[in-house]
Amino acid sequence: MPYTYHTDDDRKEMLQRLGVESEDQLFEQIPSAYRIPGPLPLAAGKTEPETMRMFAEIAEKNRPAATMLSFLGGGIYDHFVPALVRHLAGRPEFMTAYTPYQAEVSQGTLQVIFEFQSHISRLTGMPVANASMYDAASALAEATLMTAKITGRGTVLYPAGLNPRYLAVMKRYATGQGISLQPVPFAAGSGQLDTNALRAQLSPDVAGLIVQTPNYFGVLEQPWTYEADVHQAGALLVACVDPISLAVFRQPGAYGADIVVGEGQSLGNDMNFGGPLLGFMACGEPFVRQMPGRIVSATRDVDGREAYVLTLQTREQHIRREKATSNICTNQGLMATRATIYLSLLGETGLVELGRVCCERAHRLAELVGGCPGFALRFDGPFFREFVVRCPKDAEAVVKAARGDGILAGIPLSRYFGDAARRDLLVATTEKHTEADYERFCSVLRKD
């Protein structure tokens, strides 16, 4: 049997000391009615080469977007993962450690989390960040609960242009807590949140407004134009952001956001078919004690050395139990490690460059696609690395035809926004694409 040490002699000696003949006897503390007599009806074990071969064959049945010309986005992006990130994060010291409760022998993990918190704090412009959440969707859901708890109110407003998969998770969490979610429409022209509609909806029962920027359509919002309205109404402002966009565009800390969440998958993590992802959350000082997730603080040890330790643990489930801010325990530690290394490696210059390149490229692509007969940008609002294109025929048909040429053209919006959006296609680009890729894409779009 793989992965165990015991020799037959070891086993015999141990069993003898315990006064039993076999391991089976140790299971006799379980009444026989509950025990199954023999092995489960599963296949016999395989050797390592056999296992590898089997999975390689299964993998062959996939055509991964990363190896095709793909314009798929919608919250998950195919950015380049530097070799060093994979290599460092793959170290067993990071991979095979667990919750850093014994801080003295977990300084690697703890300092990495501290650096992650620092990176996210700077990116978002918020004072405190936590150690990670499962994904942006659950982070957003927890932020929703937070606003209700902090204000004591029962309604949360969200933009109709919010990522529909995040909305589904928010709805699930909100139901459990009796929170009412209400959409704020977007303006048909810009794709941005309709400010007039928002002002009319800011009732005294509103705990918070969620704004996603860029939103699902790739359009950048203008939260600074209604932040004051939200706060005057006694509600909180929750910003759901794209981390790379913050290298170029206004950070939530600079427009009065109270809580910030987002998806960190694009920070040095593979797409992994949608999981594991990396939710992050940050907030203003007044809300630290309501924030879920682990938080690390810098401190010193008895000899005065710089050190790091989990702090504010009284918020968490292992101490507060049913009164905890959340039930989260295991989070996305290794993905946060990768993101930390990625951001350290890119640094100030690298991330700004990446952000500007993506922005430049997306605008170039939009120009080229818009130049294909029958194709036009659906919204005139400003965008970062993703945009919606109105196609001359059903977007599903465009996608199907492009697939025939080995191209993943994008996400048909009808998948989430119904029949009215059936000619709309969500197109994303990253620094991995070249001008030649764009030309190839356009030549395929031009084909009838």
Added chain:
Amino acid sequence: MSNTIYGKSRRGRLGYRFAAHTPQRPADFPEAYLRRGSIGLPEVSEPQVARHYVGLSVKNHHVDKDLYPLGSCTMKYNPKLNEEVSALPGFCGLHPEQSEDDVQGALEVMGSLEEKLAIITGMDAITLQTAAGAHGELLGLMLARAYFDDRGEKRSTVLVPDSAHGTNPSSANIAGLRIRTFASGADGRVDLEMLRKELNDDVAVLMLTVPNTLGLFEDRIGEITAMVHAKGGLCYMDGANLNALVGRVRPGDLGFDVMHLNLHKTFSTPHGGGGPGAGPVGVKSNLEPFLPVPRVVRREGCYEFEYNRPKSVGALHSFYGNFAICLRALAYITRLGAEGLRKASGAAILNANYLARELSSLYPIPYGQRCMHEFVATGEPFKSHGVRTLDIAKRILDFGFYAPTVYFPLVVPEALMIEPTETEGKETLDRFVEVLTQIAREAAETPELLKEAPHTTPVRRLDETAANRHPVFTAPREA
């Protein structure tokens, strides 16, 4: 914070380039949209980044270094084969919005794992959507609520024993249910009379960990689940301790309606310093209609995602859960096979009982030496020397082991919760016993050594009070 990556930053250092040319600040945007000020990320070179994080990593204790006997965490060896499998571009390069035609292999992985986990647990249906054990608990309770809503029954109470892990009551809270904790019996197990008194028409779910956090099997589990069902309630099993049962006992046979598994415990996926894990949920057919979407189904020889499930609770994750973790678990199950899984639980119980026997004379085990895959000892005897379990734990670190879980479960004072797992050898266990024996001696002869431990670790005891009174959450920015 000179030792952080920020402390190593120097203006002008470059780690990484993407483009041959330097792109300009975007010109076409109104000023109001643009970033205010610099981000403040460090500027370091690639070799520096390598050295910095390597340097940090070696300060960690980890499973590939030595024993990590955390109770209920199952810190077993993480096979590197699983890493190779999940790194195949055919898996890691998949975008979740790709059409089903292009991801048949991924869907096969999900379908196959669901099938195998159903066999292992004796449950009728599995979802892989939940990203951790606590996430699975939350889903399980939401499923229960949906089940009762569907039947027009109002039930709002979740019963848990006092030995329950903190995630149980906190998950109930998020699910919008009330928690009632009841005292365990004198033998550490559920007291059936106590349970009988607590059971009423408002009880939605009884949540139990089996074996429990004391490492004891609920030998009257059949009666317990029957009692709950008789009152119209459901039974949830926290599967954190499944390592004791794999291939031997199936939770579905014990009367559980819903449970979660921890792939990062029982099924060898790496703990990652705090995740990512995976907490799949298994249900009996009565709860199957409520499972989150999408479901993986097989039609005419092809796999598909099915979203059209009117009674589904919706979704708890933006996509399909931690796919790459599920993939690793499937590789593990494949490698071990039926016989291997059974042998693994056998070795786990052998190692735990061996350690319990060797340690119990010095570290009493209140609930007896015969345990399953873990046991809880107490450091009470050492209080007379002014030494607490915390001090013992810190001294263990000096010997190159991780300390067991301390002060949990709450039913044992000065608790030491020890789970060796099946991937430890007799030499390691004997060495651990030697160390604990020495520490017992030190407690009597030189208690100060323990109270000031650890002495040889990268840092020594930390000022947690300062970290809580005056927390510092980020590296300070340069002026």
Added chain:
Amino acid sequence: MEFEHMLFTSEHEWVRFDDESDVVIVGISEYAAKELGDIVFIELPKLGADVDRSEAMGTIEAVKTVADLFAPVSGTVVEVNTALDGQPELVNKSPFEEGWFVKLSMSDRSELDHLMDHDAYQNMIGES
């Protein structure tokens, strides 16, 4: 330390009262502060809040534990010790004086009869 005008609850809160007004000062005992260890954060009821005797009205946090703060008598919160915001250590340093929590205006003075005097409290905690 003058204990004549102080009474205690079985949950280790104390009240300091006087014979003229209906306002009492509330805190926790030295014993309680020692048991909790280093106190890091205190959550107190808001100014003007009404509290009921024996109900939890706040929390006291140490590094790894949380304890409820119970109202020793029913009444309204007329003053909150804001010094504790930035200096929770005051409770450890001076639990009977600077580390006071709130001042309550009693709604029913007779509730003081439910509390024990210092000697009785010392007896309860096993110190004399």
